[in-house]
Every structure is written in C-alpha cells, then in structure tokens.
Amino acid sequence: MKKLIVLFSFILDIAVSTNAQTKPAEFKFDKESYDFGKIPLGKPVSVEFKFTNVGETPLIVTDVQTTCGCTVPEYTKTPVQSGKTGVIKVTYNPAGAALPFSKSITITSNAKTTTKVLYIKGETVAGSTK
Template sequence: MKKLIILFTAIFAFIGFTAMQTKNAEIKFEKETHDFGTIKRSVPAVYEFKFTNTGTDPLILSGVKSTCGCSVADFPKAAIAPGASGVIKVTFDALTVSPFTKSFTVSSNAKTPVKSLYIKGIVE
C-alpha cells in the first residue's frame, strides 16, 4: 500500500510539473496588416508577412487559415529556431470588383498561440 501511495504521488507530481511548464516561443511580426491599395481583378496579389521567433524555444507553426477560398497562405513547416526569422506568404486572387479585407489565422506553439494577419485593398 505504501508503494502504491508513493507511485501515485510521483505520477501526480510529474503531471503537475509538466502542466506548469511555460511556452517560451513567441512570434513577432514586422506588421500584421498589409494594404495592397488598388489591384486588378483576376491578377493574384502576393505579400510576405515577415516574422521572428523572439522566444527561447523553437517556434512551430501548426497552421495558417484564410477566411475565404480566394486567398491562400504558405508558411514554414519546419521549426523556427530562437532568434531566427521566416515569412508567411499570402496570395489573394480577386474575382469581383469591390473593396476587400481578408484575415488569416496563424496557429502556433507560441505564448500567444493564435494571431491574426490582415490584407485589404480595392479591386478594380
């Protein structure tokens, strides 16, 4: 019985210490919104959001999702070392003439695990 109590105490202590570990990766973008200005219809507009891992642990991007099918994002699949930089390349292909604002949701293992990026402009 004494061994069982020691075993359960060790398991709970391990779980507690694991849960208390902090995330030490952090993503810092040069800018989070890009204005394309006026762009032409059916001509893809491309922008690269530059970022740096300002934390002390490797940064892992788990996904970048767009708000519509007219825009896509390409992002690094490999871990970004502390102090290293990378880019998230977004492409917007407008089929209708109108002003637009689109967002991209960036998911990662950073202290702030979800960030939003925005593109905007006018399609002529």
Template sequence: MIRKLYSLIVLSLLLTSFSANAQGELKFEKETHDFGTIAEGVQATYEFKVKNVGNQPVVIANVQPSCGCTTPDWTKDPILPGKTGVIKAMYNSTGRPGPFHKSITVTSNAATPSQVIYIKGEVGPKDVKTSYTQEQKANSPRLAVGTTSYNFGKLEKGQKAVAKFKIKNTGRQDLVVQGIKSSCNCVSYKVSEPALKAGQQAFLELTYVPSMLKEQNEVVHIISNDIIMPDLKLTLKANVVENLATKNMLREGSQPVPFR
C-alpha cells in the same frame, strides 16, 4: 531533513519557472498589409516576415484564411530562436470587385499559440488607370527585365516547368511585384526578394503547368507598383505534347498495358 526538503521545493520551483519561461515567441514585422488598388484578375501576393524572439524553436502548425479567396503558404521547418520565417498570402481578385479586408489565423506552439494577420485593399476595374504628376513618375519604382520571353521547347502536358527571369529596379523607390495575370490560370510566380531597393536585382520565377496541346504562347502580365508600366507582359512558349507514359501504352481489352 527539513533543510533537504526545503531545498528540493526551491529547486522544483526554479525548474518550473525555467520551463515556463523557455518558450518560443513569434513577432511579425507587420500585422496588416495594404495592397492598395489592384486590377480585377490580379493574384496579389505578399510575404509576411515573422521572427522567433523567444528561446525555443517554433513550429507553425497551420495558417487558416477567413475565406477561400486567400491562399496561404508558410515556413514548414522549425523557426529557431533569433531566426525568421515567412507566411505568404495570395489574394485572388478574379470576380471580386470592391474593397476587401481578410484575416489569416496563424497557429503554432509559440507562447501565443494563435495570432492573426490581415490583408486589405480594393479591387478596381480590369483596366485601372490613374493620372500621375511628372514628379511622381520620376520618383516611381521601375521594373526592368533582361528578356520578355522564355522558350521551354518541348513539354509534356501537365509537366511542371520553371522559367527564371532577371529583374531590376531602375527607379528611385522600392519595387514590389504585386501579382500576375494569365488567361490560362496555369502560371504561378515567386520573387527572390519581396521588395527591391533602387538599383537592386532579383529573380522572378514563373512556374508553368501546360494543359493544352500543340504550340503555346502564354502571355503573363506582371503587376507591380511601377506606375509608368504597372502591367509588364512576359511570354512563355512551349511545344506541348502528350504525356509520354500515356503515349507508350497499348490497350488490351479495357485495361492499358505497356509495350512488351
């Protein structure tokens, strides 16, 4: 009886130990990203890569920045052991000149439930210009694009549309798209590769949500670490019309009703 009780105690301790050790753990590729100097008005973006080095799936429950100037997005699906997720941080530099250093708190069910990552940099004038040597220019990343415009044709006001551009790094160092600028603030972006090696190609997606009617030509500035052409201009064209659901309504009294 005593031997059986002893065996049960040992088994219980082993199970408790196994349960304590069976847990996910997040490890960031790097915990701080320095944007360097960016021009005011740029939406600077960086994707932090994070790997689950534990033995159980990890779910990121929340990502909380230290200020409203940083907009985060993250992998919503469980990150399986050995797999990688991303946390995307976007810093809006409009009206925020000077240095910045912001924290982003990541909450999950990992062994370390709360972890902090950082973005920093300095917001310079809108027309930041720097002198470079010929050697620096020769070794610079270079952003090349197949076409500089995209015509959506007819779009409804408020309709979300995506333009896809093929880009290539024709330079010698890694190319990073750091952000975009547009006068309408109605364009967001996504790059299929966070950093392009020399000679590598990728896709740049611009998501456009028009808010003005008639013919629109939205100029989007692509900001990168290409020191020769750090501000590449792309144009989005569209004939923006009223929302068809609104257009096909008749007002009877004060309440709109559809055609019958």
C-alpha cells in the same frame, strides 16, 4: 545513499526551475497588416509577413487558415529557432465584382499567444491599374 538522493533532488530541482524560466516561443512580425491598394480583377497579388522567434524555444506554426478560397497561405513548416526568422506568404486572387476587400489570416502555433491574426485589404478594380 542519503547524500546521493539529496544531490539528485537538488540537481532535478535546478533543472526544473531552469526550464520553468525559459521564455516560450513568440512571434515578432515586421508588419501585421498589408494594404494592396487598388488591384485589377483576375491578377493575383502576394505579400510576405516576415517574423522572428523572440522566445527561447523553437516556434512551430501548426496551421494557417484564411477566410476564403481566394486567399492562399504558404508558411515556414520547419521549427523556427530562437532569434531566427520565418515567413507567412499570402496570395490573394481577386475574382468577381470590383469591390473593397478585407481578409484575415489566422495562424495557430505553439507560441505563448497560440493564435495570431494577420490582415490584408485593398480594392479590386475592373481593368488594369497604373
């Protein structure tokens, strides 16, 4: 019985120490900011921020928040396995006056760094751009 307890303790110790060494989920983005340049008022534009999970555990995006209603995010809602990719698509709908803009997109996840911020910027102009 004593040998069985020692063996069980040894196996449990190996399992716990192996788990402790597992690299947590983590983002690696292709880009973390995007400049739309000049865009016409009233014409929505989109950009995709592609990321890879470089950790060993599944990456789960739990929320994506923007700084205003003019910026709408869509994102991968299923767990992203190790080595696989996901996307955060951001659509900006310019309205109002022709001005430069800068917006942040805050991502909350189970990654090692639980909060990540992406950025978009550009300048809205009256009429169309060529």
